[in-house]
Amino acid sequence: xxxxxxxxxxxxxxxxxxxxxxxxxxxxxxxxxxxxxxxxxxxxxxxxxxxxxxxxxxxxxxxxxxxxxxxxxxxxxxxxxxxxxxxxxxxxxxxxxxxxxxxxxxxxxxxxxxxxxxxxxxxxxxxxxxxxxxxxxxxxxxxxxxxxxxxxxxxxxxxxxxxxxxxxxxxxxxxxxxxxxxxxxxxxxxxxxxxxxxxxxxxxxxxxxxxxxxxxxxxxxxxxxxxxxxxxxxxxxxxxxxxxxxxxxxxxxxxxxxxxxxxxxxxxxxxxxxxxxxxxxxxxxxxxxxxxxxxxxxxxxxxxxxxxxxxxxxxxxxxxxxxxxxxxxxxxxxxxxxxxxxxxxxxxxxxxxxxxxxxxxxxxxxxxxxxxxxx
Numbered sequence: 001x002x003x004x005x006x007x008x009x010x011x012x013x014x015x016x017x018x019x020x021x022x023x024x025x026x027x028x029x030x031x032x033x034x035x036x037x038x039x040x041x042x043x044x045x046x047x048x049x050x051x052x053x054x055x056x057x058x059x060x061x062x063x064x065x066x067x068x069x070x071x072x073x074x075x076x077x078x079x080x081x082x083x084x085x086x087x088x089x090x091x092x093x094x095x096x097x098x099x100x101x102x103x104x105x106x107x108x109x110x111x112x113x114x115x116x117x118x119x120x121x122x123x124x125x126x127x128x129x130x131x132x133x134x135x136x137x138x139x140x141x142x143x144x145x146x147x148x149x150x151x152x153x154x155x156x157x158x159x160x161x162x163x164x165x166x167x168x169x170x171x172x173x174x175x176x177x178x179x180x181x182x183x184x185x186x187x188x189x190x191x192x193x194x195x196x197x198x199x200x201x202x203x204x205x206x207x208x209x210x211x212x213x214x215x216x217x218x219x220x221x222x223x224x225x226x227x228x229x230x231x232x233x234x235x236x237x238x239x240x241x242x243x244x245x246x247x248x249x250x251x252x253x254x255x256x257x258x259x260x261x262x263x264x265x266x267x268x269x270x271x272x273x274x275x276x277x278x279x280x281x282x283x284x285x286x287x288x289x290x291x292x293x294x295x296x297x298x299x300x301x302x303x304x305x306x307x308x309x310x311x312x313x314x315x316x317x318x319x320x321x322x323x324x325x326x327x328x329x330x331x332x333x334x335x336x337x338x339x340x341x342x343x344x345x346x347x348x349x350x351x352x353x354x355x356x357x358x359x360x361x362x363x364x365x366x367x368x369x370x371x372x373x374x375x
Contacts, residue, residue: 056117060158117157178218193311199224237370
């Protein structure tokens with residue numbers, strides 16, 4: 001009887017967690033979820049995920065291109081895990097695996113099926129959980145003992161989706177460079193236990209990213225902000241002096257450096273791996289001028305958000321965080337000038353880059369807004 005109840009429990013748990021049209025998480029209204037709900041599918045770095053493909057002739061891309069994009073997406077996640085140290089606290093048999101093998105056909109031995117514009121009874125059964133999907137991921141089997149699963153990624157045919165409230169757009173267009181890779185990155189991100197995190201590749205509305213004319217952002221996991229904030233990793237930020245406070249910024253840095261900045265000044269921040277302090281550099285676009293200052297950190301405060309990321313089936317669950325860094329630079333005259341770095345915040349529309357704040361005569365000055373380069 002106990003074995004039967006356990007079997008029923010596991011089967012129900014497979015249905016508890018599902019993702020919406022762009023891959024969002026839903027708990028079915030229950031707060032007391034099983035440990036596998038939303039957790040990553042594939043563990044043990046010695047194991048290989050076997051992937052097969054079922055591709056519609058009118059999907060919009062050929063088989064070779066689709067396979068290359070799948071390989072690229074898994075390589076990007078592998079690089080992300082390594083550089084961010086994700087699951088580093090676990091033994092190899094409990095770390096996420098990104099090794100893949102592309103099968104020539106779907107014969108029942110596959111762990112993951114890519115349905116590119118193809119549907120069947122299984123796809124349609126899961127598709128009912130979504131509204132007008134462009135893509136979704138579904139786990140169909142779970143082996144808790146071996147920390148392994150089976151499932152599929154479904155992708156809509158090109159130009160087959162009518163976006164809510166938007167007319168005159170043929171969507172999706174898989175021929176736009178980066179679109180398929182971005183969508184695969186997103187769905188594979190769900191496979192590795194990520195809920196939605198805005199301004200990252202796990203954003204809830206992937207249609208916005210696919211329609212955005214920026215190949216660079218589509219090929220990144222950390223787009224406008226970090227999905228996983230690694231405090232010990234190298235950090236690099238580059239930006240221009242903020243136009244809204246340009247006059248005060250020039251006055252502030254005249255006090256700090258003892259000379260005037262050129263109008264075309266560029267500001268960068270860099271922190272080496274495992275270093276506490278940042279190097280604040282100011283230079284012009286011709287690199288004919290440069291000032292290097294040490295941004296000494298005195299305090300750092302983080303706030304967790306509700307979305308879970310890289311959820312591990314054995315209980316490890318990380319959260320995306322916003323971060324405020326407090327510190328100062330020492331000017332040429334020996335005075336300390338306080339600075340604040342606001343990092344990884346979200347305002348819900350993808351337009352809140354990290355920014356550096358200073359103070360002039362007691363008033364806040366937005367010195368620069370940065371674009372990140374952490375990956």
